[in-house]
Amino acid sequence: MQLILIQLNWDTVCLERDCYNIADINSVEGLCSSERAGHRLHLQRTEDMDHHLTSRWVIELTSEHPTAQLAAQELRRAIQRMGGPALNITGYADDRRLALRHGSDGDGFVRIADEHGLTLIGEGPRGLLYAVYHLLETLGWRWVGPGPADEYVPHPSTITFPTTTVAEQPAFARRGLVIGHDLFLTQGEAWIEWAARVRLNTIFIHTIADHGMPLGACRQRTWQSYRNRLWPLMHTRGLRLEIGGHHLTAAIPRRLFRQQPDLFRYDGRRRVANGNPCPTNSATQNLVYAWAKQWFRAEPAAAVYHLWPDDRLAGGWCACPQCAGLSPADQSLLLVNVMAKALAETNPHARLAYLAYHDTFAPPQQMTPAANVELLIAPRRRSYAVGIGDSKHPINGPLADAITALRTTFPAGAGVFEYYLDGILFKSTLPPLGEIIAADLRAYHKWRLDGVYVLLTGDRPWLAPGPNPYSFAALAWNPQHDPIVLRREYAAVRAPTTATLLDCAYAELTTAWQRTLNITPAEVQRQQLGLTRDPITQPPRDLLDGYDAPPPHCEQRLVALHDALDTLHAGETALAAARRSAHAEQAALAGDIAEWTASALVLRYFAARQEAAVVQARRAPPARQRQAIVTARATYAELLDWATRYVPHSARAGHRLLRAIFALHLDHLESRIAPPWRRLYLRWQRLGELVRLLAQLWWDWHTKP
Numbered sequence: 001m002q003l004i005l006i007q008l009n010w011d012t013v014c015l016e017r018d019c020y021n022i023a024d025i026n027s028v029e030g031l032c033s034s035e036r037a038g039h040r041l042h043l044q045r046t047e048d049m050d051h052h053l054t055s056r057w058v059i060e061l062t063s064e065h066p067t068a069q070l071a072a073q074e075l076r077r078a079i080q081r082m083g084g085p086a087l088n089i090t091g092y093a094d095d096r097r098l099a100l101r102h103g104s105d106g107d108g109f110v111r112i113a114d115e116h117g118l119t120l121i122g123e124g125p126r127g128l129l130y131a132v133y134h135l136l137e138t139l140g141w142r143w144v145g146p147g148p149a150d151e152y153v154p155h156p157s158t159i160t161f162p163t164t165t166v167a168e169q170p171a172f173a174r175r176g177l178v179i180g181h182d183l184f185l186t187q188g189e190a191w192i193e194w195a196a197r198v199r200l201n202t203i204f205i206h207t208i209a210d211h212g213m214p215l216g217a218c219r220q221r222t223w224q225s226y227r228n229r230l231w232p233l234m235h236t237r238g239l240r241l242e243i244g245g246h247h248l249t250a251a252i253p254r255r256l257f258r259q260q261p262d263l264f265r266y267d268g269r270r271r272v273a274n275g276n277p278c279p280t281n282s283a284t285q286n287l288v289y290a291w292a293k294q295w296f297r298a299e300p301a302a303a304v305y306h307l308w309p310d311d312r313l314a315g316g317w318c319a320c321p322q323c324a325g326l327s328p329a330d331q332s333l334l335l336v337n338v339m340a341k342a343l344a345e346t347n348p349h350a351r352l353a354y355l356a357y358h359d360t361f362a363p364p365q366q367m368t369p370a371a372n373v374e375l376l377i378a379p380r381r382r383s384y385a386v387g388i389g390d391s392k393h394p395i396n397g398p399l400a401d402a403i404t405a406l407r408t409t410f411p412a413g414a415g416v417f418e419y420y421l422d423g424i425l426f427k428s429t430l431p432p433l434g435e436i437i438a439a440d441l442r443a444y445h446k447w448r449l450d451g452v453y454v455l456l457t458g459d460r461p462w463l464a465p466g467p468n469p470y471s472f473a474a475l476a477w478n479p480q481h482d483p484i485v486l487r488r489e490y491a492a493v494r495a496p497t498t499a500t501l502l503d504c505a506y507a508e509l510t511t512a513w514q515r516t517l518n519i520t521p522a523e524v525q526r527q528q529l530g531l532t533r534d535p536i537t538q539p540p541r542d543l544l545d546g547y548d549a550p551p552p553h554c555e556q557r558l559v560a561l562h563d564a565l566d567t568l569h570a571g572e573t574a575l576a577a578a579r580r581s582a583h584a585e586q587a588a589l590a591g592d593i594a595e596w597t598a599s600a601l602v603l604r605y606f607a608a609r610q611e612a613a614v615v616q617a618r619r620a621p622p623a624r625q626r627q628a629i630v631t632a633r634a635t636y637a638e639l640l641d642w643a644t645r646y647v648p649h650s651a652r653a654g655h656r657l658l659r660a661i662f663a664l665h666l667d668h669l670e671s672r673i674a675p676p677w678r679r680l681y682l683r684w685q686r687l688g689e690l691v692r693l694l695a696q697l698w699w700d701w702h703t704k705p
């Protein structure tokens, strides 16, 4: 038998000459040596192939690699679930076969059709697994989220395999799902299986030390209790593990402050035991080095470690004479390099991340990263109304400049940490962001980032995943996908008989949120963590809480929010029609409708809060101002009613705590116009509620595994 070699740029693959048209193979070669990312090629053979599946077909696999074995099992199971025969898995077949092969490493794959069947060749074992999932997608399978209602299984009368040849390479080498709350860690098995099926290749467990408040990260203890169950699932699929979070301050225990205050930062007046340590102090560096080494040894399986500084907007670094000349980014990178030395000695193949976030977003000027340090960009203070690459946008434009500058500073690699599944940033909802995700990932690809990660966090489990997880995964593989098509596919899986109506409702919700998310720099400046003694006059405020920005911003925001509410009417009509006509998919559709409703209620609350702020700014008559507060409190009550129906008891205290921030915003506005007795009452009432909720949460965190 004659053999030819095809150089596919990632590996050298042997193929039987009889099977192929040489010109076609040259096309594959041409594709792979040119710009590969996101491209695909379909080659049609001239003669007919009989690709109808019968019980004579077999799966051919010689590899004993566990990921390749899983690929064969997944293929076999899927064919059975489609109504096909249970195919034998054999080491050799000369006809009617689905041949599975792989090289040493990588995510790319080719699928070659010939008269004997199909040959799936992965760059590495994981690439082969992706080739199998891709083949199943071609046969009609979809996984639009991690649950059973998110899976579509086709049931054709006969299964016919494609007769096209396909070559695929991902646009981004690393495509990660960041699990950022215990709630999602408890669903970890489903999320990991889903991540592999949609060709993500990294699971990042975002942790917080056990003494911290795990509102936007997994407790280390929870991860440790799940690790033995979840790590084998990742390992079998060839998924990489990344781990960590804002842990750095744990390197310098607060109890050392009395004896060694110089370990801690100088705030311009004195040493203080908050924020980050003094990075130029050699004793600090020794402690950080030893602590990091322990950390790396405790989590030996990770490919990338994240030991980030404190989660603050600004002001958490040192101003002592030795540090004063170093920017926050330089101070941070100094300690990252100390830890990178410990990592190189402990695990020379692993990397350590430097986090560009808030005040470390500007590139470091004086420090250069160690060889095993890579960049993680977290552009949280941005607008999600337009793509990150929109150079004319007053918020995103400067961020884009900083990202391109950062990229050149970190030659070892760069990834971006995005927030499309962040229930904290988006107020316990998930705005559909398909078009923004597409625009972002095209920009990140243009800027030559290697990795894209999405943070999955929130204060409650989702009743439906919404279109974002599926859109993110598909676009991380190929940013040229059409986000509208992806949203449509989501709707078709969740509600097959009313897909058009559900898609229409999501389209309207997308527009409504787009208006809401189009924030201005004046509004962003209202952001504050609210870590003060008086949460009434200085409540915590995140990016979407710039309600009392000065005119004309507050007035413009009100107009935008009223436009958003107008947009929702068409979506409500579509959902009502879907509810009337749906039958089989009632449960899944009910989940989407409930999530849609929560999103709409949050937008109503925003509009009512804005109205209260605007009538104050206009100095409307006191009765009008009071009435606006009463109306806003009614929208807040609707949000609490929704939570009573849909938030499970185990998540209720955490959800109520974050929702209480909305009440604090209304207290803040009311306290400006209320008589002293009322202000006192508000303060007493709200503090009582916060204490009760925090006590409940501390009890849960410290008594439940």
Ligand SMILES: [Zn+2]
Residues within 6 Å of the ligand: 265, 266, 277, 278, 279, 280, 281, 318, 319, 320, 321, 322, 323, 324
């Ligand atoms: Zn210092």
